[in-house]
Amino acid sequence: DVKVTQSSRYLVKRTGEKVFLECVQDMDHENMFWYRQDPGLGLRLIYFSYDVKMKEKGDIPEGYSVSREKKERFSLILESASTNQTSMYLCASSLLPWAGPLGTDTQYFGPGTRLTVL
Amino acid sequence: QKEVEQNSGPLSVPEGAIASLNCTYSDRGSQSFFWYRQYSGKSPELIMFIYSNGDKEDGRFTAQLNKASQYVSLLIRDSQPSDSATYLCAVNDGGATNKLIFGTGTLLAVQP
Numbered sequence: 001d002v003k004v005t006q007s008s009r010y011l012v013k014r015t016g017e018k019v020f021l022e023c024v025q026d027m028d029h030e031n032m033f034w035y036r037q038d039p040g041l042g043l044r045l046i047y048f049s050y051d052v053k054m055k056e057k058g059d060i061p062e063g064y065s066v067s068r069e070k071k072e073r074f075s076l077i078l079e080s081a082s083t084n085q086t087s088m089y090l091c092a093s094s095l096l097p098w099a100g101p102l103g104t105d106t107q108y109f110g111p112g113t114r115l116t117v118l
Numbered sequence: 119q120k121e122v123e124q125n126s127g128p129l130s131v132p133e134g135a136i137a138s139l140n141c142t143y144s145d146r147g148s149q150s151f152f153w154y155r156q157y158s159g160k161s162p163e164l165i166m167f168i169y170s171n172g173d174k175e176d177g178r179f180t181a182q183l184n185k186a187s188q189y190v191s192l193l194i195r196d197s198q199p200s201d202s203a204t205y206l207c208a209v210n211d212g213g214a215t216n217k218l219i220f221g222t223g224t225l226l227a228v229q230p
Contacts, residue, residue: 107164
């Protein structure tokens with residue numbers, strides 16, 4: 001079974017703080033993703049990484065950065081947290097770095113981190 | 119802007135009935151289609167994926183794909199109260215990367 005873990009289930013931070021969210025997968029997956037999920041807006045991709053030290057912007061990268069120093073670990077960083085970054089943050093991983101002839105492969109999600117910024 | 123659209127619901131069905139969840143997508147280049155189930159406060163979990171036109175069955179679940187109409191659906195037979203959740207449709211973005219585009223989900227409520 002694929003296992004994706006996230007460092008915290010719940011997190012409360014203050015405006016302006018630097019926030020680190022960590023994600024670890026144990027299945028040697030190439031691809032890792034960070035999403036945020038908000039009511040009525042669905043899952044929105046923040047950043048993804050297809051290899052160590054490689055990163056690509058998703059749909060809403062502003063205010064975030066990422067780090068992938070090891071294959072199994074992908075960190076999301078909020079440089080200066082703001083109240084509009086209060087959300088559920090979901091990490092996911094998938095095996096292949098690029099889409100194959102049948103398209104993309106399955107993404108497996110971690111349990112999520114509910115972040116509240118006061 | 120590539121889009122995946124779902125009716126937000128709630129879709130209410132009695133226990134034992136067939137629940138039908140629908141999804142349309144905008145990118146004709148999309149090749150792979152996924153259904154995830156998400157219980158309240160939990161993360162999405164994969165139910166099924168489908169690549170080819172037609173039906174794919176797995177237990178009580180059947181995914182149906184019609185690429186010409188850009189339409190994918192999920193049927194749940196013999197619906198149970200434990201099936202009550204939000205169902206997310208996801209479609210690959212048609213590019214080289216393994217990105218998925220998610221719909222906003224349909225809330226299913228199975229009434230005992």
